[in-house]
Amino acid sequence: MRLLIMGPPGSGKGTQAVHIAHLLGIPAISTGDIFRTNVAEETAMGRIAREYMDAGEYVPDQVTNTMVRDRLAEPDCASGFLLDGYPRTLQQVDELDQVLAATGADLDAVVELVVDQGVLIDRLLLRARSEGRADDTAEVIRRRQELFAEQTAPLTIRYADRGLLHLVDGDGPVELVTARVTDVLAESRAAVGSSR
Numbered sequence: 001m002r003l004l005i006m007g008p009p010g011s012g013k014g015t016q017a018v019h020i021a022h023l024l025g026i027p028a029i030s031t032g033d034i035f036r037t038n039v040a041e042e043t044a045m046g047r048i049a050r051e052y053m054d055a056g057e058y059v060p061d062q063v064t065n066t067m068v069r070d071r072l073a074e075p076d077c078a079s080g081f082l083l084d085g086y087p088r089t090l091q092q093v094d095e096l097d098q099v100l101a102a103t104g105a106d107l108d109a110v111v112e113l114v115v116d117q118g119v120l121i122d123r124l125l126l127r128a129r130s131e132g133r134a135d136d137t138a139e140v141i142r143r144r145q146e147l148f149a150e151q152t153a154p155l156t157i158r159y160a161d162r163g164l165l166h167l168v169d170g171d172g173p174v175e176l177v178t179a180r181v182t183d184v185l186a187e188s189r190a191a192v193g194s195s196r
C-alpha cells in the first residue's frame with residue numbers, strides 16, 4: 001500500500017505512522033524525523049533545516065522534495081510506503097504526483113487525523129517537557145499551527161476530490177486510534193476490491 005498520513009502538529013501522525021507501517025509491513029517515512037536526524041548529525045541539509053524548524057517554518061520545498069524523491073527510490077519502498085508529514089504544500093503534492101507517475105504507481109489512501117485544538121496544544125506542551133524539542137515552545141507551536149491551516153489543510157481537498165481521503169478521529173488512546181485507522185484502510189481496500 002502507498003499511504004499518506006496527515007494532520008496538524010500534535011495530531012499523532014508520527015505516533016500512528018510507526019504502528020500502522022509495522023502492521024502493514026511497509027516503511028514509515030517521516031520527513032520531520034529525517035530532518036531531525038540530519039540536524040543531530042550536523043549535515044549540510046541539517047544546518048539548513050534547523051533554521052526553519054526551530055522557527056516553526058516549513059523547510060523549503062526544493063530541499064524537502066529532493067530528500068523525499070531520493071528516499072522513495074530506495075528498494076524498501078518498491079512495494080509500498082507510508083509518508084508521514086509529506087506533502088505539506090501544493091508544490092510537494094505536485095512533486096509526489098510526478099514521482100509516482102514516473103513509476104506507474106498510485107496512492108491507495110490518505111488518512112487525516114482530526115483532533116481538537118486544545119488537545120493538540122496540551123500534547124505538544126507535554127512533549128516539550130519530556131523531549132525538549134526546540135519547536136515545541138508555545139510561540140513556535142502557534143506558528144506551526146498557523147502554517148498548517150494556511151498551507152497544508154487545503155491539500156486535503158485535492159485528495160478528497162480524488163476519492164482518497166479518510167478522516168479519522170485522532171483523540172483517545174494510541175491503540176484505539178490505530179484500530180480506527182486500520183479499520184478505515186480495510187474498508188477502503190474492500191471497497192476498491194468490490195468495484196473491480
Ligand code: B4P
Binds near residue numbers: 053
Ligand atoms: P514533524 O516531525 O512532522 O512534526 P509534527 O507535525 O509535530 O508531528 P509529529 O509527528 O512530531 O507529532 P505527532 O503528531 O505524532 O515536523 C517537524 C518540522 O519539520 C515541521 O514543523 C517542519 O519545520 C519540518 N518539516 C517536516 N516535514 C516537512 C515538509 N514536508 N515540508 C517542509 N517542512 C517539513 O505527536 C505529537 C505528540 O502527541 C507526541 O508527543 C505524541 O506522543 C503525542 N500523541 C500522539 N498520539 C497521541 C494520543 N492518541 N494520545 C495522547 N498523546 C498522543
